[in-house]
Amino acid sequence: MDNEQGKYVGSCLCGAIEYEVEKPFLFFKYCHCSRCRKITGSAFSPNIMVKAPQFRWSKGKDCVKRFEPETAKLFSSGFCPTCGSNMPWYSRNERYVIIPAGTLDKDPEYAPQKNIFWNSRAPWFTDACDLEKFAEDG
Ligand SMILES: [Zn+2]
Ligand SMILES: [Zn+2]
Numbered sequence: 001m002d003n004e005q006g007k008y009v010g011s012c013l014c015g016a017i018e019y020e021v022e023k024p025f026l027f028f029k030y031c032h033c034s035r036c037r038k039i040t041g042s043a044f045s046p047n048i049m050v051k052a053p054q055f056r057w058s059k060g061k062d063c064v065k066r067f068e069p070e071t072a073k074l075f076s077s078g079f080c081p082t083c084g085s086n087m088p089w090y091s092r093n094e095r096y097v098i099i100p101a102g103t104l105d106k107d108p109e110y111a112p113q114k115n116i117f118w119n120s121r122a123p124w125f126t127d128a129c130d131l132e133k134f135a136e137d138g
Contacts, residue, residue, distance in 0.1 A: 009058070009132035012085035017060035021099055024095040025110050028101065032125070033117035035069065039077045040086055043125045046112060052090060055097040058084055067122055068092070 011018040029099040036045035057064065060080075064087055068076045078089035086100040101108065113120075132138070 005013040005135060008108050010060075010088070010099065011105055012080035012083050012087060012103065014080060014083035014085075015061050016082050017080050017085075017087055018058045019099075020056050020058050021048075021088075021097070021104075022049055022054040023110075024054075025108070026096070027114070028108075028110055028112040028116045029111055029116050031085070032121040033075075033118050034077050034120055035072065035077075037118075039067075039079075040100070043122050044115070047103050048110070050097050050110065052095055052097055052100065055088060061127050087107075 006023045008021050008023075009018065009044050010021065017042060028046070028048045030044040031047050032044045037043065038045070063080060063082070065079050065081050066076055066089060067079070074092060076089045076092065078087035080087055085103060087103060088097050088099045101112075115116065
């Protein structure tokens with residue numbers, strides 16, 4: 001299941017920021033909460049959680065921006081100020097890191113287990129598997 005080092009690399013779209021994360025992952029959940037929809041611009045955020053020692057910034061650590069909504073106890077977001085990509089973020093107690101799975105550069109060989117905040121899902125949410133499929137743009 002793991003690759004040789006058990007290390008997975010991720011990056012933002014412009015390449016200014018890169019990170020490494022190691023298994024084991026604690027979970028992989030699709031979060032449909034309204035905050036995750038805002039920060040991703042998507043129907044849900046594909047969130048992998050790891051313990052903080054399994055994560056490190058390998059490039060551009062000082063570029064990473066963080067936003068903590070005043071009304072949120074746990075939630076934060078990380079992002080690249082140049083290209084706007086969501087980036088991993090440390091939990092407020094700094095014990096965990098949430099990895100937006102779409103920023104990983106290769107297959108984490110680990111699949112999502114759950115939809116959370118399902119009752120908050122976007123009214124237009126439609127399961128991707130139910131839609132017509134095209135190998136490229138269609
Ligand atoms: Zn970037
Ligand atoms: Zn969420």
